Amino acid sequence: MLVDREGLWYRVLVARYGEEGGVLKDGGRRASGWWRDLQRVRDGGGGVDGEWFSSCVSKVLGNGGNSTVDEASNLVWHKNVPLKVSILAWRLLRNRLPTKINLAVRGIMVQDAHLCVSGCGMVETVQHLFVSCPIFRNLWQYVRAWIGVSGVDPFDVVDHFVQFSYLLGHAAKKRSFMQLLWLACVWVLWTERNNRQFNNTENTIYQLFVQVQNHSFWWLKAANVVHELGVHNWFACPLPCLGIG
Incomplete structure (x- = not known):
């Protein structure tokens, strides 16, 4: 190496x-x-x-490849999630997003400018940005608290995706919902990263969490998924709204 x-x-x-x-x-x-x-x-x-x-x-x-990536990649293609979100996740799992470290490695960005947009002072890699950043990782805690589960975030983003997808068990409906939430989270985090980098705008982590709630609700509603308890209860208890809690 x-x-x-x-x-x-x-x-x-x-x-x-x-x-x-x-x-x-x-x-x-x-x-x-x-x-x-x-x-x-x-x-x-x-x-x-x-x-x-x-x-x-x-x-x-590893040497740039990962045998578990292909397995995890099957989870990114979700029928209720916009294709652009799944494509983002597919690139994320293969470390093909234009993070600052990837741009620095390619000589597109100077090394002194490759720190995380959160201001934490660490290098912006995919693992850091989506999993271990001391600022952005709080989003995962908000989401887990919302659905009433606990867990520890693995360092590796592929392991994180697989573990998160099965936090509620292996039942198909529960796994599908957790996949959707993970995809919503990475979409919100990447969008926030770009807004901070290019538009000089910033949301709080709680505001990002609300975006995850909104995205997940409207993605499911667009696919005619029935919310048994209505939209107002969605923000308090999503699992009963989907009939899986």
Whole structure:
């Protein structure tokens, strides 16, 4: 990973920490714990050789591909969700969105401008923007509280999608609703990201949550899904409105 200069992870690390004399910089105090551990292995710590390092890191971090992506991709195509939203999610799961880190890796954006639009000070990757950002991740907490479930967000966005889709169990109607909510969330987050980046406008996380409620309601209503308790109860208890709670 640290010698393949054309590989995905090498380019990500260069964008994050920089390069000097053909060697990745250590990142100083701002370096993450896992990167400091990898440096110790790279520099000979732990008594391991380069072949072991390359193979084990590839197993943990991947090499730009992921066998679970194809499985998760089947969940993005939802009959009640606009096609543009599913396409966004499809690109997200393959890390093909024009996030700042992806633009920096391609030389389209300077490295100093690749921080998250939330102002948290971290690099804008898909994992960060949609899952681990200390600002934006609160949206998932709002949504889980709304439907009355609890959970911990996985770091990986693919794992996050699959886990979220089955929070209510494996019943088809419940899984379908959770898929729809996840897609609504990523659509709202990406739209908010673009508005902050290009339009200099900003919503609170609670306002984003209300957008998720509205999107999910109107997507289902457009598909003639019956809301048994009416629109006003939707914002308080969506599951009974769909007859699945």
